[in-house]
Amino acid sequence: MSSVVVIGAGQAGSSLVAKLRNSGFEGQVTLIGEESAPPYQRPPLSKKYLLGEMDLERLYLRPESFYSDNDIDLRLNETVTAIDPAAKTVTSGDQTVSYDHLVLTTGSTPRRLPASIGGTLDGVHVVRDLRDVDAMAPACVSGARVLIIGGGYIGLEAAAVASSKGMKVTLVEMADRILQRVAAPETSDYFRDLHTTHGVDIREGIGLETLIGDGHVTGARLSDGSEVEIDFAIVGVGITPATALAEMAGLDIDNGIKTNELGQTSDPSIWAAGDCASFPHNGGRGRLESVPNAIDMAELVAENIMGAGKTYTPKPWFWSDQYDIKLQIAGLNTGYDRIITRPGDADGSVSFWYYAGDRLLAVDAMNEARAFMVGKRLIEMGKSPDPALVADTGTDLKALMKA
Numbered sequence: 001m002s003s004v005v006v007i008g009a010g011q012a013g014s015s016l017v018a019k020l021r022n023s024g025f026e027g028q029v030t031l032i033g034e035e036s037a038p039p040y041q042r043p044p045l046s047k048k049y050l051l052g053e054m055d056l057e058r059l060y061l062r063p064e065s066f067y068s069d070n071d072i073d074l075r076l077n078e079t080v081t082a083i084d085p086a087a088k089t090v091t092s093g094d095q096t097v098s099y100d101h102l103v104l105t106t107g108s109t110p111r112r113l114p115a116s117i118g119g120t121l122d123g124v125h126v127v128r129d130l131r132d133v134d135a136m137a138p139a140c141v142s143g144a145r146v147l148i149i150g151g152g153y154i155g156l157e158a159a160a161v162a163s164s165k166g167m168k169v170t171l172v173e174m175a176d177r178i179l180q181r182v183a184a185p186e187t188s189d190y191f192r193d194l195h196t197t198h199g200v201d202i203r204e205g206i207g208l209e210t211l212i213g214d215g216h217v218t219g220a221r222l223s224d225g226s227e228v229e230i231d232f233a234i235v236g237v238g239i240t241p242a243t244a245l246a247e248m249a250g251l252d253i254d255n256g257i258k259t260n261e262l263g264q265t266s267d268p269s270i271w272a273a274g275d276c277a278s279f280p281h282n283g284g285r286g287r288l289e290s291v292p293n294a295i296d297m298a299e300l301v302a303e304n305i306m307g308a309g310k311t312y313t314p315k316p317w318f319w320s321d322q323y324d325i326k327l328q329i330a331g332l333n334t335g336y337d338r339i340i341t342r343p344g345d346a347d348g349s350v351s352f353w354y355y356a357g358d359r360l361l362a363v364d365a366m367n368e369a370r371a372f373m374v375g376k377r378l379i380e381m382g383k384s385p386d387p388a389l390v391a392d393t394g395t396d397l398k399a400l401m402k403a
């Protein structure tokens with residue numbers, strides 16, 4: 001019976017080992033992770049957990065006993081430092097573990113600011129893992145002054161939490177508008193208004209020149225020459241896929257660890273899934289940074305290790321919680337040329353539908369779960385309703401499926 005070793009005990013790693021066992025895999029399964037906590041969900045780290053409304057145990061994806069009950073060797077606090085593809089072994093500390101199949105679910109690494117602009121001062125945080133959030137928790141008190149660098153989803157979620165906790169929040173975004181990389185101006189406008197209403201000072205088209213402080217950060221100088229006094233800073237300027245191990249092992253890299261449609265890397269005994277993996281998509285390559293992708297791709301790889309031969313077809317969707325607004329996104333908006341706005345019934349509820357010509361690509365839905373669900377279904381079925389029908393609130397959403 002073959003053995004499977006998984007490096008990275010996060011969302012994808014945990015989903016993969018669970019799927020192996022649920023599918024009747026009887027070989028040896030080892031899951032190695034460098035963090036001390038058993039696999040947990042990251043989304044609440046910038047939402048309810050940061051807000052203090054969610055306990056640690058509720059973050060865990062599965063009870064710790066799940067792993068021993070299912071004969072999964074979960075090794076925490078262990079960092080894999082090398083892979084030997086010829087010998088089919090991995091090294092962690094002074095241990096060597098052999099594999100028949102190896103899976104890389106190493107996730108991604110947050111970008112940090114360079115030391116030359118104060119990135120290593122005390123009080124400068126990123127939001128990637130539990131250690132990061134636990135480290136900033138004592139500073140997150142009413143009246144504290146925080147600078148958030150980056151107006152993407154992580155930065156905006158952190159801003160919502162900070163403002164809800166009574167902090168004085170300044171957010172700088174170097175691009176012309178928040179969410180520029182991922183959303184249409186309509187969605188940016190919606191969230192700018194939302195945050196401004198909650199007292200967040202959003203400064204767009206303005207970068208950080210340098211953080212100021214002697215040991216601990218105390219201020220920041222911005223690209224327009226202005227200065228802000230702060231107690232701490234949160235850096236949310238994106239992530240890079242964790243490919244270092246794969247590179248050292250000589251695997252092909254292409255915006256992440258390069259896999260084929262089965263999830264297999266350039267070494268047929270080594271697979272990859274989740275944030276760290278890029279896969280064939282629409283004639284090019286794709287890589288997604290989301291929970292649904294981590295689960296779906298990991299489960300597919302588990303099945304393929306057992307010989308299923310299934311092709312990965314991502315069904316992209318994502319969500320973000322800010323204040324009392326739930327944003328749900330279906331599809332990928334790359335290449336859109338127009339936006340159709342569909343107001344919802346409740347105050348503040350609306351959906352934006354992204355089209356390329358007559359083809360529906362994606363939907364951003366704010367407190368509009370039905371629009372999200374219908375949009376997601378339509379995109380998965382490859383159906384594109386007439387934009388005029390979408391814009392007409394007299395059209396029942398479900399009727400769009402039949403149109």
Ligand SMILES: Cc1cc2nc3c(=O)[nH]c(=O)nc-3n(C[C@H](O)[C@H](O)[C@H](O)COP(=O)(O)OP(=O)(O)OC[C@H]3O[C@@H](n4cnc5c(N)ncnc54)[C@H](O)[C@@H]3O)c2cc1C
Pocket residue numbers: 007008009010011012013032033034035041042043044045046078079080081105106107108127128129154242245273274275276288289290291292294317318319320321
């Ligand atoms: C604050 C935050 C909020 C988010 N919000 C959302 C959201 O609302 N919706 C959504 O869909 N997605 C969200 N995401 C993204 C989502 O959490 C990730 O896409 C998902 O966790 C990816 O799963 P993964 O298993 O690929 O990586 P991870 O969950 O990051 O797991 C990778 C693990 O591998 C470990 N590792 C790496 N290298 C080694 C090594 N050499 N040896 C041992 N262990 C190693 C890492 O320590 C880590 O524990 C959010 C992410 C963050 C950080």
